[in-house]
Amino acid sequence: MAPSKLNSSGEASISCSQPENGFPNSFSLFSEKEIDELLQPSVQGTDDHLIEFSEAMRTVAKALRRAAEGKASAQAEAAEWKRKYELERARNMLEFKEESPGEYGGDFDNARMGNLVNQSAWCNEANGQFEKPNGRNGICSHEVLQDGEPVFDSQMIRKASFKLSWCCKGEQSDQHKHDIVSFERGNITTAERSSKQISLRWESCPRTVLVLTKPNSISVRILCAEMVRWLREQKKLEIYVEPRVRVELLTESSYFNFVQTWKDEKEISLLHTKVDLVATLGGDGTVLWLLSTHVQAASMFKGPVPPIVPFSLGSLGFMTPFHTEHYRECLDSVLKGPISITLRHRLQCHVIRDAAKNEYETEEPILVLNEVTIDRGISSYLTNLECYCDDSFVTSVQGDGLILSTTSGSTAYSLAAGGSMVHPQVPGILFTPICPHSLSFRPLILPEHVTLRVQVPFNSRSHAWASFDGKDRKQLAPGDALVCSMAPWPVPTACLVDSTDDFFRSIHEGLHWNLRKVQSFDGPRVL
Numbered sequence: 043m044a045p046s047k048l049n050s051s052g053e054a055s056i057s058c059s060q061p062e063n064g065f066p067n068s069f070s071l072f073s074e075k076e077i078d079e080l081l082q083p084s085v086q087g088t089d090d091h092l093i094e095f096s097e098a099m100r101t102v103a104k105a106l107r108r109a110a111e112g113k114a115s116a117q118a119e120a121a122e123w124k125r126k127y128e129l130e131r132a133r134n135m136l137e138f139k140e141e142s143p144g145e146y147g148g149d150f151d152n153a154r155m156g157n158l159v160n161q162s163a164w165c166n167e168a169n170g171q172f173e174k175p176n177g178r179n180g181i182c183s184h185e186v187l188q189d190g191e192p193v194f195d196s197q198m199i200r201k202a203s204f205k206l207s208w209c210c211k212g213e214q215s216d217q218h219k220h221d222i223v224s225f226e227r228g229n230i231t232t233a234e235r236s237s238k239q240i241s242l243r244w245e246s247c248p249r250t251v252l253v254l255t256k257p258n259s260i261s262v263r264i265l266c267a268e269m270v271r272w273l274r275e276q277k278k279l280e281i282y283v284e285p286r287v288r289v290e291l292l293t294e295s296s297y298f299n300f301v302q303t304w305k306d307e308k309e310i311s312l313l314h315t316k317v318d319l320v321a322t323l324g325g326d327g328t329v330l331w332l333l334s335t336h337v338q339a340a341s342m343f344k345g346p347v348p349p350i351v352p353f354s355l356g357s358l359g360f361m362t363p364f365h366t367e368h369y370r371e372c373l374d375s376v377l378k379g380p381i382s383i384t385l386r387h388r389l390q391c392h393v394i395r396d397a398a399k400n401e402y403e404t405e406e407p408i409l410v411l412n413e414v415t416i417d418r419g420i421s422s423y424l425t426n427l428e429c430y431c432d433d434s435f436v437t438s439v440q441g442d443g444l445i446l447s448t449t450s451g452s453t454a455y456s457l458a459a460g461g462s463m464v465h466p467q468v469p470g471i472l473f474t475p476i477c478p479h480s481l482s483f484r485p486l487i488l489p490e491h492v493t494l495r496v497q498v499p500f501n502s503r504s505h506a507w508a509s510f511d512g513k514d515r516k517q518l519a520p521g522d523a524l525v526c527s528m529a530p531w532p533v534p535t536a537c538l539v540d541s542t543d544d545f546f547r548s549i550h551e552g553l554h555w556n557l558r559k560v561q562s563f564d565g566p567r568v569l
């Protein structure tokens with residue numbers, strides 16, 4: 043605390059540090075009430091100029107807090123622009139590559155960048171539709187990837203290409219249905235809406251499968267060995283597993299020598315250029331493990347994500363519709379295609395530290411499939427979180443905290459906190475308070491294009507804590523902010539039937555949604 047004291051000549055002085063950002067931080071730490079309290083003993087002496095001084099100090103504190111908040115907002119905006127710039131740059135590189143074919147054949151970075159762009163174009167936010175950069179029919183095409191990276195594999199590896207299309211009334215259709223608002227003779231109408239089930243059709247055969255497994259489970263271990271053997275012998279596929287799993291397989295038998303893995307983060311970052319399909323063996327936690335960023339382990343798919351086939355070996359299995367008894371039939375039909383997929387969205391979160399002196403010091407973005415939670419952690423005080431949506435002030439969260447959730451995560455923690463369940467194909471961000479100390483604080487669903495900023499104000503009584511898909515707690519000090527927006531890389535998960543049928547099956551079977559005994563008909567009746 044900055045000491046307030048009378049000097050020898052009776053004048054009040056407040057010492058404050060002068061950090062490098064030019065704002066005396068210790069002032070911005072005081073609330074107006076605290077300044078009043080600080081000045082109380084002197085004011086009691088009814089000295090008029092001390093009253094004036096206290097007013098001046100209050101004005102200064104207000105101005106400093108505003109300036110500090112402005113800085114946080116500018117940092118958030120800078121992070122958002124940086125993300126947009128990187129996407130735009132990637133897009134431009136693709137255009138350049140298309141204009142001068144041949145020049146980029148062996149350049150790994152550009153080839154990879156081209157692929158990133160190609161997939162980012164899946165989700166063209168300009169009209170909410172899926173669009174293909176090269177203008178052919180269909181939602182988009184996953185172009186054949188050429189990987190000239192010498193570190194991982196000296197051979198040029200070709201990844202299987204596939205095509206996505208809308209599936210209308212059970213039929214396959216290449217026609218791109220637009221949701222465009224038309225305006226004729228002053229009447230606003232929208233085009234006919236058809237089924238928005240997405241179908242994936244392989245254009246070349248998948249050749250590489252990553253099998254990701256939940257650790258410490260005997261049944262998972264047994265199934266993994268069996269599945270790997272089948273994929274190799276019957277389907278002649280290349281198999282990747284985690285280093286731990288390769289060791290487990292080799293302990294069982296040297297037969298599994300063909301199984302590949304990765305050595306370091308660089309190889310992990312290149313996985314998306316090799317892997318055509320991922321099979322997960324575990325529960326929802328295993329799907330989250332694969333798709334969110336972890337402190338403990340380098341994340342596998344921070345950018346584009348290959349199609350995922352989630353097998354259920356957990357207790358709830360909300361996102362894991364495939365049954366292990368039929369794994370051969372399932373994988374057989376997925377490898378042949380076409381398959382229905384759910385495109386799940388992830389959120390990208392940036393923690394912006396007030397202590398950072400420039401935007402380059404902000405931390406790496408963190409991806410979540412379910413949600414990011416900002417809560418009071420071990421503190422017994424109410425949270426005090428100031429929330430902004432783009433540049434608009436939303437509200438202050440006073441309670442246990444706030445959940446920013448994807449629609450896929452709407453059935454997880456957000457649901458427990460009173461949020462609505464949302465079909466995973468709906469693009470949006472859920473804003474769900476945790477135990478708000480206000481009767482009127484209802485959850486919100488915001489459009490997918492917004493950027494949310496949750497700021498711990500300087501006058502907050504305690505720190506807040508952010509956690510990502512239930513993991514990796516990070517402390518947020520007063521002045522720190524968490525900025526969150528939809529990530530440009532959707533996650534294609536294979537459906538057992540289609541995204542709507544799978545969603546209803548999950549809420550019925552997993553959550554027993556609206557399960558009630560049917561009322562008997564032998565009671566009073568009005569006919």
Ligand SMILES: NC(=O)c1ccc[n+]([C@@H]2O[C@H](COP(=O)([O-])OP(=O)(O)OC[C@H]3O[C@@H](n4cnc5c(N)ncnc54)[C@H](O)[C@@H]3O)[C@@H](O)[C@H]2O)c1
Pocket residue numbers: 325326327328330356357358359360361412413450451452453454455456458510511512
């Ligand atoms: N009060 C709560 O409901 C609560 C509290 C903390 C965390 N969580 C959830 O747990 C998730 C982490 O899962 P985990 O498996 O790593 O931890 P975990 O082992 O603690 O399991 C959490 C449970 O949530 C279920 N779950 C996970 N994602 C789901 C989804 N999208 N829809 C429906 N159910 C889902 C899992 O099947 C599991 O039963 C977090 O992302 C958070 O959503 C919920």
Ligand SMILES: Nc1ncnc2c1ncn2[C@@H]1O[C@H](COP(=O)(O)OP(=O)(O)OP(=O)(O)O)[C@@H](O)[C@H]1O
Pocket residue numbers: 254255256257284324325326327328329331355356357358359360
């Ligand atoms: N490949 C992995 N490596 C390390 N940890 C993992 C991996 N897969 C899953 N986990 C962790 O193991 C825990 C349990 O996984 P999972 O949720 O899949 O199983 P479960 O609890 O049996 O199923 P459910 O979540 O449906 O109840 C989770 O906390 C998850 O983060």
